[in-house]
Amino acid sequence: MVHTDARFAVGVVGNVISGGLFLSPIPTFIQIWRKKDVEAFDPRPYLTTVLNCLFWCYYGLPFVNPNSILVVTINGIGLFIELIYLVIFFYYAAAKGRKRVATYFICELILFGALVAATMLAIPEHKMAMNRPLRAVVVGVICDFFNVLMYGSPLFNVRDVIKTKSVKYMPFTLLVANFLNGCCWTSYALIGKVDYFILISNGLGAIFGAFQLIVYARYYKTTPKDEDLSGKTTNEVQLCTNV
Numbered sequence: 001m002v003h004t005d006a007r008f009a010v011g012v013v014g015n016v017i018s019g020g021l022f023l024s025p026i027p028t029f030i031q032i033w034r035k036k037d038v039e040a041f042d043p044r045p046y047l048t049t050v051l052n053c054l055f056w057c058y059y060g061l062p063f064v065n066p067n068s069i070l071v072v073t074i075n076g077i078g079l080f081i082e083l084i085y086l087v088i089f090f091y092y093a094a095a096k097g098r099k100r101v102a103t104y105f106i107c108e109l110i111l112f113g114a115l116v117a118a119t120m121l122a123i124p125e126h127k128m129a130m131n132r133p134l135r136a137v138v139v140g141v142i143c144d145f146f147n148v149l150m151y152g153s154p155l156f157n158v159r160d161v162i163k164t165k166s167v168k169y170m171p172f173t174l175l176v177a178n179f180l181n182g183c184c185w186t187s188y189a190l191i192g193k194v195d196y197f198i199l200i201s202n203g204l205g206a207i208f209g210a211f212q213l214i215v216y217a218r219y220y221k222t223t224p225k226d227e228d229l230s231g232k233t234t235n236e237v238q239l240c241t242n243v
Helices: 002-023 026-035 044-059 069-092 095-122 134-152 155-164 172-190 196-219
Strands: none
Touching: 002 069, 002 172, 026 069, 044 069, 044 095, 044 134, 069 095, 095 134, 134 196, 155 196, 172 196
C-alpha cells in the first residue's frame, strides 16, 4: 500500500513536469501566429512527439499494461496539445510544408495502426514473458525505442554549442524540466514492481539531461550577452514527454 501511494504521488509530480514540457513550445507558436509564417521551424519534433504519445497511451491501457493510468493521462493530454501545434503549423505553412506535415502524419497513423493491430491480434492478452504480459513487453520495447530517440535528439545541438561556445540554442528552463522529468519517471519506475520500459528510456533521459546541463554550465559564460537565451530560435528542439 505504501509503495502504491508513493508510486502514485511520484506519478502525479511526473505528470506536472511532463505537462510543462508539452507546453514549452508555446512561445514558438505564438511567434508563428504573430508573423503568420512558420519560417524555418521544423515540424518533425512535434510529429514524432505525436507518435510517441500514441504509443505510450497504448502501452498504458489496461489490456496492455494494467495499473498505468498516469501514463495514459499525461500522454493523452500531450497528444491533444501536440495536435493543436500541428494544426497551427499546418495553417500557416506554405503548400510544400503542408504536404510534408500531412504525409508524415498519415504515415505515422498507418504505422501506429499496423503495430496496434499486430500486437492485439498476434499476442494473446494473458500470455506472459519476463513475469509480465507479453503484449506489454513488446509495446514497451517499441515505446522505449521512440522515447530514447527523442530524448537524444537535443544532443545534436551540443555540437553547435561546443563549436560556437554559445548556449543560444539551449533553453535553460527546458533543459532543467527535461532532466527533472527523467529523474521523476525513473523514480516512478523503481517504486514497487520495477517497470523496466519506463526505467530504461527515462534513466537514459536523466543522463542525457544531466550532460546537457553540464554543457550549458560550461559555455554559459562564453555566450555573447546580446544573444537571446530564451530558446525562441529557429533551431529550437522540442523534447518529448518522457513516459
